[in-house]
Amino acid sequence: MGKKTKKESETPCKETIEPLSVEGKTPETVVLLLSSPEEDILVKACEAIHTFAEKGDENKVSLLGLGALEPLCQLITYNNKLVRRNAFMALGIMATNGEVKSALKKIDVIPSIIDKLSLEDDVVVQEFATLCLASLSVDFICKVQIFDNMGLPPLIQLLSSADPDVKKNSLEIIFNLVQDHQSRVAVHEFGGIPPLLELLKSDFPVIQHLALKTLQNVTTDKDTRNTFREVQGFDKLMDILCTMDFSDLHADALQVVANCLSDSESFQLIHMDGGLTRLMEFLLTPNIPQIQFHAVKCIGRVAQSSENVTLLHEQNVEKVLVELLSVADIGVKTATCEAVSVLSFYLASKNxxxxxxxxxxxxxxxxxxxxxxxxxxxxxxxxxxxGSQLNAFAVYEAGGHKLLVQQLCGSCLGTVANSAATLGHMAAQEVMRCSILSHGAVQALVEALQSTDTQVLVNTTQCLAVLATDAEARAELQSAGGLPSLVCLLHSHHKKVLHNACLAINAFACDVPAAVEMCKFGALEMLQEVNSSVSRRSRFSELAMISLLNSNLSVKYSLTGCLSSTDVISDGFYDAGQARAGQRILTLEEMSEQPVNEHRPVIVVNTAAEETVDVPEERQSNASETDTSIKAERRTPRKKKKDNKQKDEQKDEQKDERQPESPTEKPWRMMDDVLLQVLIKEAKESIIPLSDEREQCAALARLVSEAMGGAEEMEKLHKFPWVLHLSELKFQLQSNVVPIGMISKGIYCHRALLFKCLSDCIGMSCTLVRGEYNRAWNEVLLFNGKPSRNKCSLQPCRYIVDLMHQPGSLLTVSTPAAVQYQTLH
Known part of the structure; x- marks a missing residue:
């Protein structure tokens, strides 16, 4: 047997088979044919898919699932023209479906479409290629891809196509693109304005509308408006507006006109050509609300330029707008009000x-x-x-203040904010302010303070600040519980909200009860924080701080350690000692409720007459015991006054027997200070008659010193038993709060406070300054030289009053003697 050898390879057959007709009855088969190497089969497969996809979205989705999309995207670049055409037809129809569109975004087919779009002269390819891009161009990423792949130039060229579908699709793509600024500018640069204007003559309304909407976007750019004006675009728009056959286009055309009139240069040129007069005629076009609406919108846009307003005023635009306020259409009236708002910034129009x-x-x-x-x-x-009180009064005469107060309770934040602003403008006049308050404005504004909208808060606080000039408004805000909400706004980091809240707090702080309550809610601590911030501090916050302190002298003295000669001490003033920055200072009532402690006592001033003071029963016995214990050291009230007190107590007891005590807790009252009342009476009788200010000052100093233990040598001051005395008073009263009149052994800080209190009662001027280590002193301003008719020729000098060592001595400020009195040695 011979050795087997490998057969030689056979050459492939070069002959073809007879033509075979292929008939595909299922989508799966047709999709498979898209991969065929034979052009005839590809042509028929693409045509079959186009026909199948045209029947509905369900078929489009089915083809997507079968994998038809990727081979179609490849076939649109095929060499055979017929294959490309049918592939574009199939792809364009399928792209109108949302799911297919999403899949196309992942394939990155846009560059291929744009590449063929710029080279292909087949109208069918142009139609379906632009149809595909129109579907994709609604997506932001696709818009960027179209722009980056230079899609705008061929699309602008296609606006001049003879095929209306190509025009419509291309215009739709451009419209989607010009929503972004870079595309708006590019349309102008690539010469897109003339073909867009030419499309206004189209026989197809959809193309005309799309062209106008595209022009609305592109004419927002100034350079584009210049080009638009150069190619007589405004005239072409006015031709449309003057043709009633194009009434369906008037609304869109007027919006383009509004853009054209927004800059002064274009407006002047249009006005010179009579365009403004023609526009004013549209404002009063009867029975066409849509045209009126857009015409008024156009006027509002024009009026945003102060230069344009002058020309509008010359055309009596105000008269036309007033007439439009009475039309039936809500949209027209709304647009008219908006135009009135814009024109109101111009004084002549406002009047x-x-x-x-x-x-x-x-x-x-x-x-x-x-x-x-x-x-x-x-x-x-x-x-x-x-800025117009005449207009404010016109609103008042029309009953607007009542309706505006009602609007404060509305659900629309803009309405609430605007109403508060208007009421604030009106409240500057007393007659209007009183009427506004009578309709419940404060309660409504308190509710508005709860808003989170910044403009509502800005206008509400501004309105409250104006209303607060009325005492009734201040009392009403406090009773309505609005002070906590107002104080909370000090936390705001919005500049205007914070400023206006400070202004309102400043206005309400002139009422002592309101000031005390705001301090109770932490207003001072918040203002200290604000004023310590470089970014948040302002003259408004500083003003609010000063006003709160001036209406709450107790807190002012604790925080600043100084009361000026204009700070007049009144009942309820208390010295709680020096407070730290940011520390909340308790109210006198809160301090009186604390158990007795080892800290320094709180010294309180109460000059009220006995008959007007309702002393709690549990404190009457303590006060009586205390009075008895110090009678040997201090002057006692006259017997008649004591007898009257006993009679009053008997009447109270009889009243209590007749009328059972109310189960509700009695309001807190300050402890009576009979001895302080005696000192005030004596100061008035002995000090006021003195003619010389120096004599008055010295005599009052001696009276204070005598009342608080007399003169003490500086070397023996450490033996002065003031600490023990105050501790005994606290124990006897069972309270940390001690009336100043009960102190019979006081040092610098107690004597200085009493001197200030008595000075204020008899009309003398002096300051109260706190030093360190229980030091405090009073400064007085006195003239040197003999009294004369013209004291202005004399030089005043500041003195510190000695109340401790040589009572009545006046120590010139900054001298060694004065410094020694002020400091601890």
Missing amino acids: SFRDLGGIPAVVQLLNNESLVLREAATQALSDLTH
């Missing part, structure tokens, strides 16, 4: 609206059910009354 009766017309719109219209009306009233 014209009042003279033409526009203000009552706007006020009437506050009764409308439309929330949008009411918001626009309140905005118009806010701008009309800003």
